[in-house]
Amino acid sequence: MHIGRDVLLPNDVYVDEEYCWLISIGDSTAFGGECMILAHDAGPEMALGAIRVGTVVVHQSCHVGVRTIILPGVEIGPRTVIAANSVVSRSLPPDTVCQGRPARPFSTLAQYLETHRRRIEAGRTYEYSAYSIQFLTPERRAALVSAALAGDVYIVGGRSAELQGIVGSERTPLETYVPTPPIAAESRRARR
Numbered sequence: 001m002h003i004g005r006d007v008l009l010p011n012d013v014y015v016d017e018e019y020c021w022l023i024s025i026g027d028s029t030a031f032g033g034e035c036m037i038l039a040h041d042a043g044p045e046m047a048l049g050a051i052r053v054g055t056v057v058v059h060q061s062c063h064v065g066v067r068t069i070i071l072p073g074v075e076i077g078p079r080t081v082i083a084a085n086s087v088v089s090r091s092l093p094p095d096t097v098c099q100g101r102p103a104r105p106f107s108t109l110a111q112y113l114e115t116h117r118r119r120i121e122a123g124r125t126y127e128y129s130a131y132s133i134q135f136l137t138p139e140r141r142a143a144l145v146s147a148a149l150a151g152d153v154y155i156v157g158g159r160s161a162e163l164q165g166i167v168g169s170e171r172t173p174l175e176t177y178v179p180t181p182p183i184a185a186e187s188r189r190a191r192r
Contacts, residue, residue: 004029004060007172016040019053022072026059032066032084039072059094068103079109120154128157 001020003009004027012033015023019039041052054073058064062076065084076082077094086103096105097112124147131140132155147153162171 001025003172005172009172013037019072022053023056024058026057026062026078028060029058029062029064031064032068034067035064036069038070041072081109081112116154119152120156123152123154124150125154125156128155128161131155132158132161 001015002024004025006028007025008030009015009025010031010033013031014034014036016037016039022039023037037056037058039053039056041054044050044052052072055075056070056072057075058070059076059078059080061079063081064070064076065082065086067085068082068088069086070076070088074088075091076088077092077096079095080092081097082088082092082103083097083099085101086099087101088098089102092098092103093105095109097107097109098105100106126140126144126147129135131144136144144153
């Protein structure tokens with residue numbers, strides 16, 4: 001299995017243990033909790049006596065929402081955002097925002113980010129350093145709840161704080177040497 005640098009892979013993400021060597025996750029990719037990454041499908045085994053296996057390639061800078069299931073034989077393009085509870089059963093193009101069962105693009109990444117930029121500029125924002133869960137006082141929580149009842153609220157500066165080492169999530173180190181993904185080597189052997 002190849003896992004790049006700066007990857008957020010929570011402990012409760014299920015990675016197909018039997019065929020993990022078919023999985024590649026690019027740099028700066030983040031997974032929400034309780035996702036599943038499967039490189040095999042045992043569905044045809046009872047009727048056909050065969051298990052389907054396939055590579056899973058998640059390119060760099062993707063965001064995979066909570067409880068998303070990624071099935072074998074898919075490639076998720078760079079900078080793709082996948083909404084929570086989606087099922088990725090086919091490859092997804094780069095620079096898109098996808099959702100559903102099966103997951104399909106519903107927006108370009110540029111459109112999605114522009115929508116949120118406008119909302120951030122027009123809406124209520126709170127600094128991560130004061131409103132993140134580890135810094136949240138009862139008074140700040142009440143202010144945040146009150147604002148959220150009136151509409152969308154954004155907490156800004158969290159990733160900047162991570163990169164500065166002020167706070168953070170468990171990610172793979174930025175300075176780690178990353179070897180060539182094993183999928184490329186396996187593909188070359190199979191072609192011989």
